[in-house]
Amino acid sequence: MRRGDRLFEVIEILRRARGPISAEAIGRELSVTKRTVYRDVAALMAQGVPIQGEAGIGYVLEAGFHMPPLMLTSEEVEAAILGAEWVRTRGDPVLAKAAATLISKIETVAPERLRTSFIDPVVRVAPVTPPDEVLDAGAIRTAIRGRRKIRLCYADSSGAETERVIWPILLGYREEGRIIAAWCELRTGFRYFRTERIRAGEVLTDQIPRRMDLLRADWERAMADERARYAAAGRA
Numbered sequence: 001m002r003r004g005d006r007l008f009e010v011i012e013i014l015r016r017a018r019g020p021i022s023a024e025a026i027g028r029e030l031s032v033t034k035r036t037v038y039r040d041v042a043a044l045m046a047q048g049v050p051i052q053g054e055a056g057i058g059y060v061l062e063a064g065f066h067m068p069p070l071m072l073t074s075e076e077v078e079a080a081i082l083g084a085e086w087v088r089t090r091g092d093p094v095l096a097k098a099a100a101t102l103i104s105k106i107e108t109v110a111p112e113r114l115r116t117s118f119i120d121p122v123v124r125v126a127p128v129t130p131p132d133e134v135l136d137a138g139a140i141r142t143a144i145r146g147r148r149k150i151r152l153c154y155a156d157s158s159g160a161e162t163e164r165v166i167w168p169i170l171l172g173y174r175e176e177g178r179i180i181a182a183w184c185e186l187r188t189g190f191r192y193f194r195t196e197r198i199r200a201g202e203v204l205t206d207q208i209p210r211r212m213d214l215l216r217a218d219w220e221r222a223m224a225d226e227r228a229r230y231a232a233a234g235r236a
Contacts (some may be wrong), residue, residue, distance in 0.1 A: 003108075008109065009029075015061055020060050021058045025058075026059070041053065077118075078121065084103045085121075092136065103118065106118075115162055130177075131194060131196035131205060133177075134199065135150075135193045135195060139203050140168060140180060146207065147205045147208040150166050150180075151201065152199075154197055158225045163186070164193075165184075165186070166180070166184050167182055168184075169182055181219060189222075
């Protein structure tokens with residue numbers, strides 16, 4: 001039995017038990033040693049599973065804990081693999097590592113019949129060459145979460161550089177490279193900034209003077225108006 005499957009079995013045994021159950025009893029049901037049960041329970045507790053235990057008495061799963069079985073179809077597994085692989089090859093290092101960890105976690109709890117999808121997946125993502133960027137994507141995400149302004153030296157399509165202070169709203173991931181949706185103090189309007197055109201940048205301590213949900217709503221309205229203008233111009 002794979003360790004991931006065994007961890008779920010430990011939870012199910014504790015769930016079924018009407019009182020404290022010893023590591024020895026759990027081990028007998030799973031055909032493993034007490035030492036293995038100790039390690040499994042410690043791993044579950046480290047992951048936040050509310051297990052109470054006391055030497056000589058046994059383990060108890062706190063009432064109210066619920067972990068439904070993960071029921072996945074082949075298509076759902078392939079979608080997860082494809083999406084995580086896209087992030088792993090196109091995301092910044094932190095998100096790339098998180099994508100690899102996510103796939104590992106899904107593989108651990110996926111049904112046995114779907115395990116080959118992880119070993120020899122039928123979907124692939126084409127390799128890309130990441131663009132050179134001076135402002136770390138993790139710093140941009142942190143700025144958005146913390147409502148912090150960012151100062152940029154930004155080059156336009158002709159190479160002309162300007163100093164900007166922006167209020168970042170979203171970080172978009174494209175096939176190659178990233179793009180920041182933001183309010184630009186210099187232009188007094190919403191703009192997009194390609195991260196590979198940022199020549200220098202820093203996250204400031206200054207906070208964005210608006211609630212992020214309201215700022216994002218204004219951005220969405222502005223983008224909808226812009227799309228409507230383009231559509232009207234196309235019909236003219």
